Amino acid sequence: MTAATHDLVVRGALIVDGSGGPAFEGDVAVDGDHIALVGTVTGTGREELDGRGLALAPGFIDPHTHLDANLFWDPDVTPCSSYGVTTVVTGNCGYTLAPLPDAAARDYVIDALSFVEQIPRAAIEESVTFVAGTQADYFTALDRLAVLCNFATFVGHVPVRTAVLGPDAVHERPATAEETARIADLVADGLKLGAIGFSTDQVVGNYGPRGGALPGQVCDDDELLAVAQVLGTNPGPGLFTMAPRALLQTRAEREADLEWHLRLAAASHKPVVVGPVFDRWSEPGVGYDLVALTAERSRADAPVVPQISTRAFELWTRLDMPGLVVRALPTLNAALIAGGADEIRRLATDESARQALRDEGDRVAPTLIWSGRWEHVAMRWSPTRPELYGRNVRDIATELQIHPTDVLLDVAIADNLETQFAPSMANDDDDRLADMVAHPAAMIGASDAGAHVLSNTDSCYAVWTLQHWVRERRTLTLERAVRKLTADQADLLGFADRGRLAPGLAADLVLFDPDRVATTGVRFVADQPAGGRRLVTDATGIAASVVNGTVVTRDGSPVGAHPGRFLRPVVSAGVA
16 A cells, blocks of 8 residues: 655635635645645645545634733634634734733733633633733743644733733723833743734724723823834834724724824834724725725735724623613613613512603714614514514514513513624625725724623634635635735734635635535533633534644534644745
């Protein structure tokens, strides 16, 4: 019997190599952790995957996650791994887990991560083994992790600023000149250790833990310009990424914010990723216009890169949680503040309070991110009324001949207040979103995987892109979509050895059925540490994925292999 000549061979697939060029039928051979051959493979593999009827692409790269803590308790990196993702980027929006010089700094950083990104603190406390230390200590801990996917990290503004100013001042005041220099030094240290850049969150209207502002809101321009200059002297890629000041503001404010991003790009001589850039009901077309304006104003050698989501944006909420809808109804909001769930239950039995809610529901003031209209609020989860999933509250009220606020109360009380509903917040017009998705300057991402675990499931964006924007809408060709999900990400993030199928590059692969790949439903799973739950979107059509030459999933399910690595930037790769 002839000995196998390769470790892995994928045969007869439609090869979509990440370059954007035409797909072609062929084979891919893998030796060790690298691609050996793309084309026709005459030799055999110790392991073979049948690619007939399937597409083979580079593994998808998720550039915006908050999986920093999850990597310590979820070696299978779910649900991202079930979507064909082979590399995730952590440390976004300024939130990561180092440096932590002492217990007080750790307490504040975990407060920020759990409060702003809604990652359960109990899960972090129970499962994150890195307790305190320098960035070097943290990176050593990351190198020791055995996980399914590759991962990389930014230097986060929050822990760096906390280490210098302390947890009491970090969210209260600008840094002094001396403190700014120390912040810049810590960022330089992180880059030397292998971070791919620096991240912060400057969103006006957002707020941090302990009733304070976000560190990125109180810092002055000099502080971030000093960081930008550090990025500029870094020999590696070193990009700057940020949630922008004007994320929730008007068109004029968002356009003015672009000037600040252009200053940072000029100071760093590196890309500045800004996002997410949303379209919204209150200013139709603003999303595309901002993407186009950013592309027009950017320098080719130091671009400002608009990151977008390919999905309509919403956050699931409940009547016993503060949110857009609850805050828009003063009677309900007051009940929640006064007595929580018990007071909401009492309110539901008080006809005068119900009438007050109906009156308030008829005059909800629109905001930039919610129209205040009940047809723009969808039912998302009800244990007693699952048939209501996806229907808007206005239509349900009309059918039942009751007021929309009574729909919310009646269903929520029957569900013991577990009902989930979602106001449409952004990207809710598919035609306008299509223009953004198709723009060559738009970076696809904004998954937020690991964050907002009870209210958002956009980590499935790669599958959704292939399903909706390639197969259903035909906004993107398969080749262009794959390039946006792979090579474009790798080039920007500094992974020159990934993102394409070519001999000599890392063997990160995803094998999928382009005719079947799809999201199939959303559910709660109770699989988090300390008994926590999360929302997960199921998917189908991902036949297999490969990380560093090892098959890690079959039919969307992890197989128990954990070959993922903590990635540092790679400036150039030897393509055979």
